[in-house]
Amino acid sequence: MVSFDFNTYTNKFIYEQDKAKYLAQKTTIINALNTSDMAGWTKLISADTLDHITKVVQKVKENSTCLVVIGIGGSFLGSLAVNDMLKPYFKDQSFEIIYAGTTLSSKYMTELLNYLKDIDFSVNVVSKSGTTRETTITYNLIKKLLVEKYSPTELKNHIIITTDSTKGPLREEATAYQYESFNIPDDIGGRYSFLTPAHLFPLAFNYDILKFVKGYEQGKKHLDMAYEYAVTRQILYHQNKVVENFCVYEPNMSYFTEWLKQLFAETEGKDNKGILPISTIHTRDLHSLGQFIQEGHKIMFETFLKITKSNYLKYQQNDLHNINNIVLDSVIKAHYSGNVPCLIINIEELNEETIGELIYFFHLSAAFSGYLFGVNPFTQPGVEVYKNEVRKNLE
């Protein structure tokens, strides 16, 4: 279960007349989303696709001990973030998933290839366009190793392509070589693609993906809160609070904050507008960025992700989780006293369902926020500028 408090620690910054102005736009914005041709993520994934995912996972588990997922941005962050939040901190015995394709470090690549040469592994290359350089370079290097290790027939069981349903070089390759493949639907962009095979396939190796779907569906009940979150952020932005700090108290949520950064930065950061998303992991960063937040330039508001349920590790007369949350509550009070508005999202515990619920809530609020900013929430022309420049300079 997920719940919200956007009022208690924003109270002195938010006026009813400001809220009313944005609430008057709500129906228009919901209509804009409902009629968008990039809102495929508001629907659920089909049972056939879920079935296909399960079958391919089974096949890979029979021939490999490791899956290398190659992708960047919206093509990897969702599954990595969720994987990190759900796996144990130590002695992780789950099926090994390696994420590659986010660096062109040749040291990293050399060590990865060295590691892979001695094990049976499969590759899932994830790219909607099929042309992202980091992804194609990594894929080509790893495919070379696969070709050395396996016969052409075996290779078909070691390469899984997730890409556009009809176009792009990866779709052409999947068709030409009869590789196993999944579609990223036309009406779903990278950062909104959590409920597609781009993320659910790697996650299905270790988690019950039906529970993500269930949670995602439950997220739909938070439409009003998603709009309220977007409105609160908008009001704060117009008070020059142009930075949002996502604060987490579980180190394993670090990559989830990276997912949030991508979602909001690519959705809003256009036409010289947008809120810059940053993140802090507490309590570590209270001893570094904490100084700036408390007493520095007042350009920031914060969104705290609070896990409410304890695992009851006793510490003296208290329990450690409770202490962590007492620190969280104290930090909110301290920062608010320093004129930093604080919003709170309560998550009962991190599991497949609450994560699905949370992801749908954030998808929805990011889309609403894009519309409130007057930008198209589903494009990322700024990212394309660098991609094109790299393309020109590498050819």
Ligand code: PA5
């Ligand atoms: O959200 C997005 O659309 C982007 O972050 C893309 O996911 C990212 O640039 C990777 O693109 P592609 O999937 O085409 O390789």
